[in-house]
Amino acid sequence: MALQLLVAGGGIGGLASALALAQGGHRVELFEQSAVFAEVGAGIQLGPNAVRRLQALGLADALDTIAARPDTLVVRAAHDDHELARLPLGDTALQRYGAPYCCVHRADLHGVLLAAAREHADVALNHPARLTQIERSDDAVTVAADGARAWEGDALIGADGLWSVVRAELGEPGPAPRPTGHTAWRGLLSQTALPLAQRSTQVRVWLGDRLHALVYPVRRGELLNVVVLAEAAPAGDARDWDQTTSLDALQHATGRCCTTLQNYLLAVPTWRAWTLHDRAPLTGPAQMAHERIALVGDAAHPMLPYLAQGAGMAIEDAVALAASLQGADGGEVPASLQRYAQARWQRNAQVQARARRNGEIFHAAGPLRVARDTAMRLLGARLLDQ
Numbered sequence: 043m044a045l046q047l048l049v050a051g052g053g054i055g056g057l058a059s060a061l062a063l064a065q066g067g068h069r070v071e072l073f074e075q076s077a078v079f080a081e082v083g084a085g086i087q088l089g090p091n092a093v094r095r096l097q098a099l100g101l102a103d104a105l106d107t108i109a110a111r112p113d114t115l116v117v118r119a120a121h122d123d124h125e126l127a128r129l130p131l132g133d134t135a136l137q138r139y140g141a142p143y144c145c146v147h148r149a150d151l152h153g154v155l156l157a158a159a160r161e162h163a164d165v166a167l168n169h170p171a172r173l174t175q176i177e178r179s180d181d182a183v184t185v186a187a188d189g190a191r192a193w194e195g196d197a198l199i200g201a202d203g204l205w206s207v208v209r210a211e212l213g214e215p216g217p218a219p220r221p222t223g224h225t226a227w228r229g230l231l232s233q234t235a236l237p238l239a240q241r242s243t244q245v246r247v248w249l250g251d252r253l254h255a256l257v258y259p260v261r262r263g264e265l266l267n268v269v270v271l272a273e274a275a276p277a278g279d280a281r282d283w284d285q286t287t288s289l290d291a292l293q294h295a296t297g298r299c300c301t302t303l304q305n306y307l308l309a310v311p312t313w314r315a316w317t318l319h320d321r322a323p324l325t326g327p328a329q330m331a332h333e334r335i336a337l338v339g340d341a342a343h344p345m346l347p348y349l350a351q352g353a354g355m356a357i358e359d360a361v362a363l364a365a366s367l368q369g370a371d372g373g374e375v376p377a378s379l380q381r382y383a384q385a386r387w388q389r390n391a392q393v394q395a396r397a398r399r400n401g402e403i404f405h406a407a408g409p410l411r412v413a414r415d416t417a418m419r420l421l422g423a424r425l426l427d428q
């Protein structure tokens with residue numbers, strides 16, 4: 043029996059949920075606060091776990107038109123460019139995991155999900171529509187956007203990101219997100235505009251003292267995504283994913299790095315930044331779903347970008363949510379959402395913890411940095427959770 047489902051947020055988690063739920067036979071009303079569906083952000087790495095789910099949503103061909111498939115991950119020391127570790131991706135990842143390792147521009151992935159959601163007759167996309175009110179009864183949830191029109195559904199899915207308003211409805215939202223003291227700088231380079239030696243088909247990672255940097259291809263290899271994560275005081279609006287910044291501010295935070303990395307930083311025409319925030323992992327399924335409300339993605343478990351699994355976990359959530367609601371009728375919704383939360387909360391908490399641990403390794407300083415570099419030379423990329 044078809045349910046009427048309300049989804050707050052039109053990011054990767056919200057759009058993937060809307061699509062998966064509609065493909066499961068339900069009708070979906072999605073609300074996105076932005077006037078245009080956001081197309082900012084830079085690269086996102088998608089592990090085979092995420093790619094497999096996107097393929098299951100029927101997006102394999104669309105993904106092929108936007109993704110780069112890097113052949114290797116290479117880790118180097120940021121101060122002298124010395125190679126520390128190397129991990130094959132490409133065909134090796136495909137054979138080992140049954141799906142490729144992909145790198146995409148966030149806007150491209152968002153565009154693929156948006157196009158598929160738009161094409162589905164059972165998805166209605168409302169924007170700009172900022173969810174401001176939520177009311178619950180035993181058999182329905184009613185929401186209002188900007189205090190205007192009201193919509194009623196069998197369930198509300200909060201895919202409204204780090205600063206989720208839906209999360210507050212679950213009774214125990216926990217402490218607010220807190221800044222981690224790190225800023226992420228990002229920029230894009232056209233590969234054809236670069237000297238041959240700088241073009242790349244690899245995921246390149248440099249580990250330094252209290253910083254790490256990544257360069258990897260996106261948009262079928264046409265662009266290189268350059269990201270640096272380093273300690274810096276929050277600048278601008280903490281909620282803004284797209285802060286204006288400068289090379290000077292970035293270099294002030296990184297200090298001296300090897301010439302190879304410097305040359306990438308110097309080549310980026312425009313730098314943007316965002317302030318990283320963290321939130322404690324959930325401690326039980328009731329914080330992820332209660333009665334007729336459930337969370338997906340960053341609303342439930344914001345991920346630090348040290349494991350490259352933020353979008354991946356949101357996509358896994360979306361597919362698991364749809365599976366739990368498959369064939370449910372209105373009366374079965376609370377139990378189905380509980381099943382979903384039970385299936386997901388621990389996996390997400392573990393991935394959050396692994397991302398934090400990677401962050402500690404990536405940003406080790408002083409003697410710990412030396413120990414890390416030595417251990418990595420001996421153990422290779424096995425030291426890192428991929």
Ligand code: FAD
Pocket residue numbers: 050051052053054055056073074075076080081082083084085086148171172173174201202203204205206207228283338339340341345347352353354356
């Ligand atoms: P989000 O991507 O945060 O999406 C939440 C959505 O909900 C947003 O579109 C927001 O506008 C909307 N929303 C919030 N409150 C309301 C409300 N009250 N009513 C209606 N809508 C609401 N990750 C990276 O690794 N690299 C990047 O470069 C990167 N850039 C990003 C740029 C933007 C603009 C955003 C929003 C996120 C970015 N991310 C990036 C994060 C990454 O996309 C997410 O971690 C991951 O995809 C999880 O997505 P999500 O849908 O759970 O949350």
